[in-house]
Amino acid sequence: MSDTYLELANSALGKKLFSAMGLPEPVVLVREDSQQAHNLSGQVLIGASLGALFADKVGSFLEGTSMQISDPLVKEKRHLIYDASGIATAEQSAELYNFFQQQVKSLPACGRVIVIGLKPSAAAKPEQGAVQRGLHGFIKSLAKEIGRNGSTANLLLVDKGGDAAIEAPIRFLLSAGSAFMNAQILTASTPVAPMAGDWQHPLQGKTLVVTGAARGIGLAIAEVLARDGATVIGVDVPQAEEELKAAMTRLGGLPLPLDITSAGAATILRDFCSAQTSSLHGIIHNAGVTRDKMLSRMTDHQWNMLMQVNLGSVQRINAALLETELLDNGGKIVGVASISGIAGNAGQTNYAFSKSAVIGMVETSAESCAARGITINAVAPGFIETQMTAAIPFFTRQMGRRLSSLGQGGLPIDVAEVIGFFVSPQAAGINGNVVRVCGQSILGA
Ligand code: NAD
Numbered sequence: 001m002s003d004t005y006l007e008l009a010n011s012a013l014g015k016k017l018f019s020a021m022g023l024p025e026p027v028v029l030v031r032e033d034s035q036q037a038h039n040l041s042g043q044v045l046i047g048a049s050l051g052a053l054f055a056d057k058v059g060s061f062l063e064g065t066s067m068q069i070s071d072p073l074v075k076e077k078r079h080l081i082y083d084a085s086g087i088a089t090a091e092q093s094a095e096l097y098n099f100f101q102q103q104v105k106s107l108p109a110c111g112r113v114i115v116i117g118l119k120p121s122a123a124a125k126p127e128q129g130a131v132q133r134g135l136h137g138f139i140k141s142l143a144k145e146i147g148r149n150g151s152t153a154n155l156l157l158v159d160k161g162g163d164a165a166i167e168a169p170i171r172f173l174l175s176a177g178s179a180f181m182n183a184q185i186l187t188a189s190t191p192v193a194p195m196a197g198d199w200q201h202p203l204q205g206k207t208l209v210v211t212g213a214a215r216g217i218g219l220a221i222a223e224v225l226a227r228d229g230a231t232v233i234g235v236d237v238p239q240a241e242e243e244l245k246a247a248m249t250r251l252g253g254l255p256l257p258l259d260i261t262s263a264g265a266a267t268i269l270r271d272f273c274s275a276q277t278s279s280l281h282g283i284i285h286n287a288g289v290t291r292d293k294m295l296s297r298m299t300d301h302q303w304n305m306l307m308q309v310n311l312g313s314v315q316r317i318n319a320a321l322l323e324t325e326l327l328d329n330g331g332k333i334v335g336v337a338s339i340s341g342i343a344g345n346a347g348q349t350n351y352a353f354s355k356s357a358v359i360g361m362v363e364t365s366a367e368s369c370a371a372r373g374i375t376i377n378a379v380a381p382g383f384i385e386t387q388m389t390a391a392i393p394f395f396t397r398q399m400g401r402r403l404s405s406l407g408q409g410g411l412p413i414d415v416a417e418v419i420g421f422f423v424s425p426q427a428a429g430i431n432g433n434v435v436r437v438c439g440q441s442i443l444g445a
Pocket of ligand 1 (some may be wrong): 124167211212213214215216217218235236237259260285286287288289309336337338341380381382383384385386387388389406
């Protein structure tokens, strides 16, 4: 579904009109070029506090990319990375302030701000941990100030052992793939598996399952994974078999028409995967439904049916896969939650319960997964332009779009790109993360 307001704001006449009327003018976000995905370009300025731990490493791996490291004294448009890990006192926070106060105006349209800090529990002293926690508030506020030109600000926290794992998240946050990920906090921890991989085609030779792959976000996920080199096993309900087969034929994938709530579905899925490969690289639990009703009017069917699609089947499939060693040593599990599961929403007690439980699944399983070399993470999409959101009444839909700092809804590919990052082998230090893909929607933030 097209966003007429965004289109108008970016037309020649609309630009004049909107600016004369003082209306917000959201920017069309730059997204990955499918022929040259993961290609980093442009200028980047790297700043660091005294005693910063990671800036040198960031500089050296970025020198190996097609990005230019910018000189602070030269006036030019550039992305900004700041290593704040050395900041340990209230007074030292002025170093962060000085850097951004001087440099924030040099951000290009759709620019990137990345701040690197320490996970507060990994700081040497509680006082430093508290000061590092301040970076959350800083990044969330700065994201609100720079969003109007399509720029984003995100925070990478480094846990103990996570210094080995910072390259993948920094590259992803600098890339066009992170266009709609805004004001988020990623944590890098000790990698759970080897991180070797090709940056352009990280999933070459890998097989992954995507549920709900016939349309919407699931189809976009399948497309991104295939673009990155993967063979996708696409699962969807038998009623969607035709679309599923067409999509999988186009992407060189394998269709598996299957209602994931049907009896024995988890075993059928697992056996299908085992027949294709002895080492499944990952599963993306994307299939999901809404059955909105105020609680007092909700039927048993609306609660129970939704819970089986969004939660019960996800748990059964994980259990079936984890009974085997299919995912061990490098496998990836990704859940698809929702900001409804974080913020809550009237008429969505069932949906929000299920999506909150998907977040719970990540929180409670990360440690046991890590012990087997598996990562488990989730995305929590905000307003994404799909058939699901096209069904929302007109005014609510407009509100949903404008409530984000980027002033627009996201596209299915925005969610897919974050998932593509989670499942890349180089992201083996990204475990137990839940990332909102919502352009910094004010809902539940
Ligand atoms: P969609 O309705 O367009 O697609 C969902 C797909 O899942 C469909 O192809 C459907 O056939 C499939 N599916 C449903 N039940 C199934 C079952 N029992 N077995 C197998 N497949 C099944 O929805 P979408 O907007 O693409 O959403 C995808 C995911 O993203 C869902 O989990 C949804 O909750 C989540 N999400 C979407 C948004 C949004 O704004 N669109 C926001 C937050 C979260």
